Amino acid sequence: MDPAVLDRFFGDHKSVTVMGMSGVGKTRLASRLPSSEWFHYSVDYRIGTFYLSEEINDDLKRMVFSTGHPALAGLLRSDSMYIRHNIGLHNLEPLSKYLGGLGLADAANERDPADRPATNYFHGLGRTLGEFARRQHLHYDAEVRATKDIEHFKDKAYSIYEYSHFLNDASGSLCEIIRMEENPDGSLAVDPNDPVLRVVADNTLLIYIEATEEHVEMLNRRAQSDPKPLFYRQDVLHRLVEGFMAEHGLSDPREIYPASFSRYAFPRLLDARVPRYRAIADAIGVTVPASKILEITQESVPTEEFTFAFETLVREAVNAKLEGSKAA
Helix, strand or coil: CHHHHHHHCCCCCCCEEEEEECCCCHHHHHHCCCCEEEEEEEHHHHHHHCHHHHHHHHHHHHHHHCCCCCCHHHHHHCCCCCCCCEEEEECCHHHHHHHCCECCCCCCCCCCCCCCCCCCCCCCCCHHHHHHHHHHHHHHHHHHHHCCCCCHHHHHHHHCCCEEEEEECCCCCCCCCCCCCECCCCCCEEEECCCCHHHHHCCEEEEECCHHHHHHHHHHHHHCCCCCCCCCHHHHHHHHHHHHHHHHHHHCHHHHHHHHHHHHHHHHHHHHHHHHHHHHHHHHEEEEEEEHHHCCCCCCCCCHHHHHHHHHHHHHHHHHHHHHHHHH
């Protein structure tokens, strides 16, 4: 491992990227770091409040006009009221609902009786395949740009706001926006010249928080009981659509029920992301088990003890990687 990379964590100005699937503790870890010392940059927050902000607000306005309520529509048209999202670090729902689901969310669901449209998260959020793919592409572009922005925000954190340290809270789909190739043995290798990878590697030490089997099982159970919108690369999306339609004997994407598709796609997407996370960590970062992050981020752990414990975990991960490199 390049000594310059280690300086990004063990130097006077720590600069890290935390990466991992949803719920492994990235944002919780960030919230436990002393806010007076650490600048917390969230890629998802940047996407929702900057790159897709206008798209999301326009979508909210479309919802008002589509309800057919003349008084509300009139007030909005005459600028007597305004509508805007309220995305926060802990509330990304407007971004999630902007993505929506594939298919007809208002249609009766005969294939999956467990879905109840009246309470379903996707109710009213159905998209045609073309529109769904368009929004997915906009999210892809926004995530690339928001991730590249870490260089700019890192500089602002130090030079303007005078923070000592910088943390990039990466999106769970970071692994989807970095180019990779398959090795002869079937493993994945990142493209070392990928522009997103280079920005992350040149500005931060990447820490991959690896989910436990129990966590993955919990995510899969939650996705089945409470499916939510997901981000897909275009090739992955079309492959999943083809597989879902073949399995359910459908001939038209408009027959898909969004919650059913999300349930089908989630475990497959999760399985495909794990080797991509590992390929990135192998190339530019270190790996820390999510179970250990959970232990040190408990509220019962004082801030001073947490900070020391976090640094110790990273040091152990770095040493393990260096030892592994020597053995190889």
